[in-house]
Amino acid sequence: MLRYSIRQYHRTAKSLLTFVIVNCGTLIACQCAAQGPTQLLASQAGGATTASLPDSQGTTAASATGNASRDYRERAISSLPLARLTPAAKDRISRIVERPSLYRHLPSQSIDCDPDLFLFIARHPEVLVGIWDVMGVTQVKTERLDDFRIRAVDGSGTTCTVDLVYGDRATHVFVADGFYDGKLVANPLQGKGVFILRTSFETNAVGLTTVHGTLDCFLQFDNLGADLIAKTFGQLIGKTADNNFRETAKFLAQIGLTARENPDGLADLASRLPQVDAKTRSAFVEAIYEANRRDEIRIRSRSAVRAAERPVQDATTR
Numbered sequence: 001m002l003r004y005s006i007r008q009y010h011r012t013a014k015s016l017l018t019f020v021i022v023n024c025g026t027l028i029a030c031q032c033a034a035q036g037p038t039q040l041l042a043s044q045a046g047g048a049t050t051a052s053l054p055d056s057q058g059t060t061a062a063s064a065t066g067n068a069s070r071d072y073r074e075r076a077i078s079s080l081p082l083a084r085l086t087p088a089a090k091d092r093i094s095r096i097v098e099r100p101s102l103y104r105h106l107p108s109q110s111i112d113c114d115p116d117l118f119l120f121i122a123r124h125p126e127v128l129v130g131i132w133d134v135m136g137v138t139q140v141k142t143e144r145l146d147d148f149r150i151r152a153v154d155g156s157g158t159t160c161t162v163d164l165v166y167g168d169r170a171t172h173v174f175v176a177d178g179f180y181d182g183k184l185v186a187n188p189l190q191g192k193g194v195f196i197l198r199t200s201f202e203t204n205a206v207g208l209t210t211v212h213g214t215l216d217c218f219l220q221f222d223n224l225g226a227d228l229i230a231k232t233f234g235q236l237i238g239k240t241a242d243n244n245f246r247e248t249a250k251f252l253a254q255i256g257l258t259a260r261e262n263p264d265g266l267a268d269l270a271s272r273l274p275q276v277d278a279k280t281r282s283a284f285v286e287a288i289y290e291a292n293r294r295d296e297i298r299i300r301s302r303s304a305v306r307a308a309e310r311p312v313q314d315a316t317t318r
Contacts, residue, residue: 157182
């Protein structure tokens with residue numbers, strides 16, 4: 001009986017984490033990681049991108065593991081922009097973060113990616129799901145309900161709705177409601193989640209923008225048994241989430257790299273994405289070319305600064 005309860009909990013937890021971490025540009029990628037997402041993206045975008053993704057090609061150092069301490073949890077709660085939310089949204093969030101079944105601060109990640117391209121993907125998770133659909137590495141189906149809500153179904157009994165309740169360049173707050181009603185349970189297993197994505201941006205040595213991101217996850221289960229299991233096995237599930245977060249960040253870095261090196265190939269892929277409406281596909285194509293243009297300007301500007309500094313340095317040396 002315990003074995004089935006663990007499986008039920010894990011599926012519901014995966015549902016909530018998966019569809020929201022995708023929004024951050026950051027869990028469903030466990031499927032991609034197993035099949036080599038960087039190679040797959042290169043092949044789908046015309047094969048002109050780098051096949052591997054070493055640190056020099058878009059990822060930088062990140063913290064190794066997540067954290068579930070009370071200190072991290074309290075800091076995450078204090079970062080919520082509650083004063084800017086409607087009373088209904090504030091109440092909805094507070095009910096979850098004040099009594100979570102599971103909390104996890106996922107390891108911080110740093111990737112090279114144009115900020116506006118990153119934010120576009122974070123706010124349009126169906127784009128990532130569409131890419132993975134083309135690659136044949138996911139069974140997830142998504143449906144855009146309105147400008148701020150998306151529904152996703154995994155085909156095995158899990159359904160999840162994710163609501164972007166707040167978003168600016170530094171903070172995004174997602175609230176998720178999900179349930180599992182597959183063959184392992186007699187009655188649906190319900191769950192809720194609040195996810196806080198915090199980002200910052202800085203210019204690196206070559207002139208590109210490095211995106212630093214952290215994600216705090218609060219999960220709450222309505223079933224008492226699932227709640228107990230969450231507290232018992234939270235560390236194990238948390239480590240899985242840590243790894244998936246890292247893999248998704250790498251995939252986003254690869255998209256940023258492809259936008260710089262092969263924008264035509266990526267735009268072609270974007271124009272034929274399933275599960276994405278025509279308006280969003282068109283906006284994604286535009287975001288790709290704009291990101292490419294901005295990155296070229298950044299690199300040229302940084303090169304010019306270096307060239308101007310070199311004679312001064314040489315004169316000082318002499």
